[in-house]
Amino acid sequence: MSAPTSTITAVTPEGPEVPSNPAAPAKRRRLRFIANPKAATGLVVLAFFCLIAIIGPWVAPYDPSARSSDLIQPPSGKHWFGTTHLGQDIFSQVLVGTRGVMFVGLLAGLVATALSILIGVSAGFLGGAADDGLSALSNVFLVIPALPLIIIVASTIPSAGDLMVALVIGFTSWAWGARVLRAQTLSLRRRDYVEAARATGESTWRLITFEIMPNLTAIIASGFVGTVIFAVMSEITLAFIGISTISEWNWGTILFWAQSQQALAQGAWWWFVPAGLAIAVLGTALSLINFGIDEFVSPRLRSSGHTKVKTKDGHSVRMRVGFTPVLSSSREPVTPVVQRRAEEEVA
Amino acid sequence: MKFLLQRLAFYVFTAWAALTINFFIPRLIPGDPVTSLINKFQGQMSTEAINSLYVLFGLDKNASLWSQYVDYWGQVFHGDLGLSFTFFPTPVADILKQSLPWTIALVGITTFASFMIGTSLGVIAGWRRGSIMDGLLPVTTFLSSIPYFWLGLLAITLLAGPNSFFPSSGGYEPGLVPGWTGSFIGSAIQHSLLPALTILISSVSGWILTMRNMMVTVASEDYITVAHAKGLSERRVMVSYAARNALLPNVSGFALSLGFIVGGTLLVEIVFSYPGIGYNLFQAVGAKDYPLMQGVFLVITLSVLVANLLADVAYLLLDPRTRKEG
Numbered sequence: 285m286s287a288p289t290s291t292i293t294a295v296t297p298e299g300p301e302v303p304s305n306p307a308a309p310a311k312r313r314r315l316r317f318i319a320n321p322k323a324a325t326g327l328v329v330l331a332f333f334c335l336i337a338i339i340g341p342w343v344a345p346y347d348p349s350a351r352s353s354d355l356i357q358p359p360s361g362k363h364w365f366g367t368t369h370l371g372q373d374i375f376s377q378v379l380v381g382t383r384g385v386m387f388v389g390l391l392a393g394l395v396a397t398a399l400s401i402l403i404g405v406s407a408g409f410l411g412g413a414a415d416d417g418l419s420a421l422s423n424v425f426l427v428i429p430a431l432p433l434i435i436i437v438a439s440t441i442p443s444a445g446d447l448m449v450a451l452v453i454g455f456t457s458w459a460w461g462a463r464v465l466r467a468q469t470l471s472l473r474r475r476d477y478v479e480a481a482r483a484t485g486e487s488t489w490r491l492i493t494f495e496i497m498p499n500l501t502a503i504i505a506s507g508f509v510g511t512v513i514f515a516v517m518s519e520i521t522l523a524f525i526g527i528s529t530i531s532e533w534n535w536g537t538i539l540f541w542a543q544s545q546q547a548l549a550q551g552a553w554w555w556f557v558p559a560g561l562a563i564a565v566l567g568t569a570l571s572l573i574n575f576g577i578d579e580f581v582s583p584r585l586r587s588s589g590h591t592k593v594k595t596k597d598g599h600s601v602r603m604r605v606g607f608t609p610v611l612s613s614s615r616e617p618v619t620p621v622v623q624r625r626a627e628e629e630v631a
Numbered sequence: 632m633k634f635l636l637q638r639l640a641f642y643v644f645t646a647w648a649a650l651t652i653n654f655f656i657p658r659l660i661p662g663d664p665v666t667s668l669i670n671k672f673q674g675q676m677s678t679e680a681i682n683s684l685y686v687l688f689g690l691d692k693n694a695s696l697w698s699q700y701v702d703y704w705g706q707v708f709h710g711d712l713g714l715s716f717t718f719f720p721t722p723v724a725d726i727l728k729q730s731l732p733w734t735i736a737l738v739g740i741t742t743f744a745s746f747m748i749g750t751s752l753g754v755i756a757g758w759r760r761g762s763i764m765d766g767l768l769p770v771t772t773f774l775s776s777i778p779y780f781w782l783g784l785l786a787i788t789l790l791a792g793p794n795s796f797f798p799s800s801g802g803y804e805p806g807l808v809p810g811w812t813g814s815f816i817g818s819a820i821q822h823s824l825l826p827a828l829t830i831l832i833s834s835v836s837g838w839i840l841t842m843r844n845m846m847v848t849v850a851s852e853d854y855i856t857v858a859h860a861k862g863l864s865e866r867r868v869m870v871s872y873a874a875r876n877a878l879l880p881n882v883s884g885f886a887l888s889l890g891f892i893v894g895g896t897l898l899v900e901i902v903f904s905y906p907g908i909g910y911n912l913f914q915a916v917g918a919k920d921y922p923l924m925q926g927v928f929l930v931i932t933l934s935v936l937v938a939n940l941l942a943d944v945a946y947l948l949l950d951p952r953t954r955k956e957g
Contacts, residue, residue: 525913560777564777
């Protein structure tokens, strides 16, 4: 439930250069994103969770709701993550629950991203009264606390299933993305290449989709990832406080039962630790992807490895952007410029 | 001044929007949960109380939507939010009046503290890019990805217990009477330490990260180079030149993300059974107590708006450009 982690607010990507060999640089550029260790780690972990979401229900060793006589057992070879008060296998619950979490997260992310593009880009591109109205709308949604609103809307809907929860979250959490997209569109819409396209008589629709949108890709992507983080957190929260239906398993449902059955008082740490760790790891993976996108767009943000330089005479100087340290270690005396120029003239 | 007036107008507009959303949500509920609740408490409620619930939840099908809306506004301005069913027959407004100070004390202080601590750490991390501080970033990312409530559960298991210094639930010692006495305040602080720590740990990293990135961006500005060239001390350049400018976007970011943060911190109250608004919301959801739910939403939204206004005033004080006349 932290603030959106992306910090891209004022990036100014230049228009795509025209390379002599279009295929090779494009490929290299894409690889550069994957080569970023943060993004790569995040993508691998995300892929892992997607895989679990697909195959989870099939590979789960037990039926997550099936009761057995092993009540509140700590982790063992038979039950990897232990069992609940009804003897249900927690490992199976985590595996089966992944699907609901990923489904709601991705669907809510898609809905919110689509809305934020629609509202943010049209506000930025159209300007005038449309801009004022749409920005006011997104600011209102930004300031109103989203989570209590989601809780109230979801609790008024009888038997809120995964689909319903995803839609509610998607329709309430688009505002941040819209705001960022609007700011960026504003800075793009008067660029020369857009004006050139406008002068050739391109329609507004085509200007937006083919001239503006490609340059917003990074922001849209990071907005999507940010919304997925928020959606996953909100969904788990809803399940945890018992609003969404508890018949469908997800990580929040496990925590709901753990809390309501006093897992803490019984010392059953295995009941809530795996689900919580899964949430944290998924959230971290998504944040890492977002850092990767940020650093890809704005390389300055990279945590550079070697900023300390040791000079020959033992001084150490720290390099910094915009600040060139003067190294006082050069052995040969510096030739004054004027003198050198005089020597050149002689030669 | 013009800036402040503009913001004020916007907040008034937002408050109107929130109240209107609050008006429409119960009218979209399929079925009539409130009517069934009223029927359940038939005979125990005064006609006046039933009447106010009818207005709030639009149960009077004969009235037009517009007249319902006007009545609703009249009632909200009188501070009448209906009766709570969970705490029958206490009016919602009284319950909220009791729990709001707890939430403001806990969430307000910790959010502010987390902003200050995170920003200071971010200043150092951004200034010394590539030092150990950067290695800490992934750790803080992990901490911020943990849901607040889960961290709270973990804190209770690890730190609280029958013999521990930290109480695991409640806002004060059960035997004490709330008041401005030393023993009560001491007990309240003792009870709020663990929830506060939970909120602090999971919310601080966001501020570290945004401040670090702003510092990195600001560090390459010409005025920083000039400040270095003037031979000013490292500390002075970092604090008075770089940090002062990097702080501005962070403050406006603080205002905008308050809604997110407050939503999350309410959950900590639930885990710790802290007697604040968040815990009220939890009780209301459990009992399908719609009047209380609506009241909680309204109060949270209005508090966030006030906090936003305060953040704007802070921005005004920090950025001389907004103070310019004309």
